[in-house]
Amino acid sequence: MSGDTRITIYYGPLSWFEQRVGKKKKSEGLLEAIFARDESFRQLKVVVPDRDSDADKIEPKRKRPKRLVAESGDYASLQEHAITNFPGLVQAHNPKELLLHNPPEHVHEHLKRIFAGSVEVIHYDYPSVTCSTLVKFRDDFAKHLIGQENVKESLLAALYPLTRGSRSKPVVTMFYGPSGVGKTETAQFINGLLGGALMRKQFSMFHNEKFASYLFGGGHSEPSFAHDLLDRESGVVLIDEFDKAASVFHSAFYQFFDGGVFQDKNYRVEVGRSLIICTSNYGSEKQIRDELGDALYSRFDSLIRFEPLSQDEVTAVIDRLVDGRFEELDADERQRVDAAHVKETLYPLAAHAANVRKLGKMTDELISTLLVRDLLSENRPRDVVT
Numbered sequence: 001m002s003g004d005t006r007i008t009i010y011y012g013p014l015s016w017f018e019q020r021v022g023k024k025k026k027s028e029g030l031l032e033a034i035f036a037r038d039e040s041f042r043q044l045k046v047v048v049p050d051r052d053s054d055a056d057k058i059e060p061k062r063k064r065p066k067r068l069v070a071e072s073g074d075y076a077s078l079q080e081h082a083i084t085n086f087p088g089l090v091q092a093h094n095p096k097e098l099l100l101h102n103p104p105e106h107v108h109e110h111l112k113r114i115f116a117g118s119v120e121v122i123h124y125d126y127p128s129v130t131c132s133t134l135v136k137f138r139d140d141f142a143k144h145l146i147g148q149e150n151v152k153e154s155l156l157a158a159l160y161p162l163t164r165g166s167r168s169k170p171v172v173t174m175f176y177g178p179s180g181v182g183k184t185e186t187a188q189f190i191n192g193l194l195g196g197a198l199m200r201k202q203f204s205m206f207h208n209e210k211f212a213s214y215l216f217g218g219g220h221s222e223p224s225f226a227h228d229l230l231d232r233e234s235g236v237v238l239i240d241e242f243d244k245a246a247s248v249f250h251s252a253f254y255q256f257f258d259g260g261v262f263q264d265k266n267y268r269v270e271v272g273r274s275l276i277i278c279t280s281n282y283g284s285e286k287q288i289r290d291e292l293g294d295a296l297y298s299r300f301d302s303l304i305r306f307e308p309l310s311q312d313e314v315t316a317v318i319d320r321l322v323d324g325r326f327e328e329l330d331a332d333e334r335q336r337v338d339a340a341h342v343k344e345t346l347y348p349l350a351a352h353a354a355n356v357r358k359l360g361k362m363t364d365e366l367i368s369t370l371l372v373r374d375l376l377s378e379n380r381p382r383d384v385v386t
């Protein structure tokens with residue numbers, strides 16, 4: 001028997017779920033309810049037959065919970081058997097209402113079978129690309145990135161299909177090119193236009209057997225890509241350093257890149273009309289094709305090449321970097337170093353470092369060196385220490 005529990009399953013970010021549930025009063029955590037029930041079973045009661053004739057005193061009646069709530073991270077604390085027989089758990093507690101956030105696929109399917117008509121599913125509406133996103137992207141690109149004009153044009157074309165309301169699958173792009181020329185920055189810029197904390201996974205961080213369980217699913221309490229996708233806030237999914245994933249893992253992405261469905265042993269997610277950006281340091285389309293293989297290569301909707309920066313662009317980056325760093329200095333520090341001198345010193349050094357990340361570090365080092373030199377110089381009046 002399935003009782004009259006009303007079940008609502010929410011798929012989306014935690015902040016959104018909390019907002020929806022926060023409005024509802026008298027909610028109780030499912031985990032707390034389970035612990036409290038287990039605890040009550042552990043209590044030992046001595047019954048004296050003549051004195052304690054009332055049956056209620058032997059097995060105290062629990063009040064029926066009004067509303068039980070489980071968040072995405074809660075399932076990890078449940079035992080495997082509780083996940084396998086989730087409807088049994090619900091029936092034991094028999095709440096009037098049950099609200100579940102991003103549950104494992106098995107839990108969803110099982111509840112649907114047992115509670116049939118009483119299960120409602122609500123999906124979060126992720127931010128998606130509109131015409132005004134394209135306009136902002138075009139107009140503000142130069143504020144974030146110097147150079148990379150081709151990137152701007154190719155990306156506008158790649159994003160366009162996402163503006164169609166009828167589209168139900170993602171656009172998958174590969175950003176490739178040398179290090180430190182704006183690939184991750186561009187992904188962050190687009191996501192900033194859409195809103196929500198960017199979902200960014202760095203594949204170089206998983207280079208062992210843990211990666212297999214991360215992608216294909218392990219125990220239901222282990223971290224997984226599918227679960228992270230369910231919890232994401234952003235309309236953009238950034239897979240950084242895609243070239244660092246070993247080829248045995250490539251097949252995990254076929255279905256995901258085709259139709260936006262990612263399924264592992266425990267979780268299933270459909271990302272719909274999203275933007276998936278993979279970044280890599282490949283040098284050419286040919287290299288991408290050779291290293292990823294035709295099957296994966298052909299699943300990218302677009303391949304966007306990031307060029308090394310020209311000498312003029314590097315000069316412009318230095319000007320921007322130094323001005324930015326000077327704004328962060330104290331008024332007193334700004335008096336002690338000359339921005340023009342810092343720039344002049346950096347220009348010739350930059351010929352060997354078109355990687356903007358490295359330029360940033362060089363700028364910081366140079367400014368600190370000049371400041372500390374000035375601080376310790378003989379002529380400078382010292383603070384009086386009492």
Ligand SMILES: Nc1ncnc2c1ncn2[C@@H]1O[C@H](COP(=O)(O)OP(=O)(O)OP(=O)(O)O)[C@@H](O)[C@H]1O
Pocket residue numbers: 144145146147148177178179180181182183184185186279280281309317356357
């Ligand atoms: N073309 C550019 N114009 C202005 N700033 C840039 C440009 N390219 C990179 N930067 C800055 O340099 C830093 C590193 O850039 P980013 O992280 O985008 O590099 P990347 O291309 O992703 O490199 P990697 O392949 O090593 O991941 C960031 O702070 C970014 O803002």
Ligand SMILES: [Mg+2]
Pocket residue numbers: 183184185240279
């Ligand atoms: Mg990067």
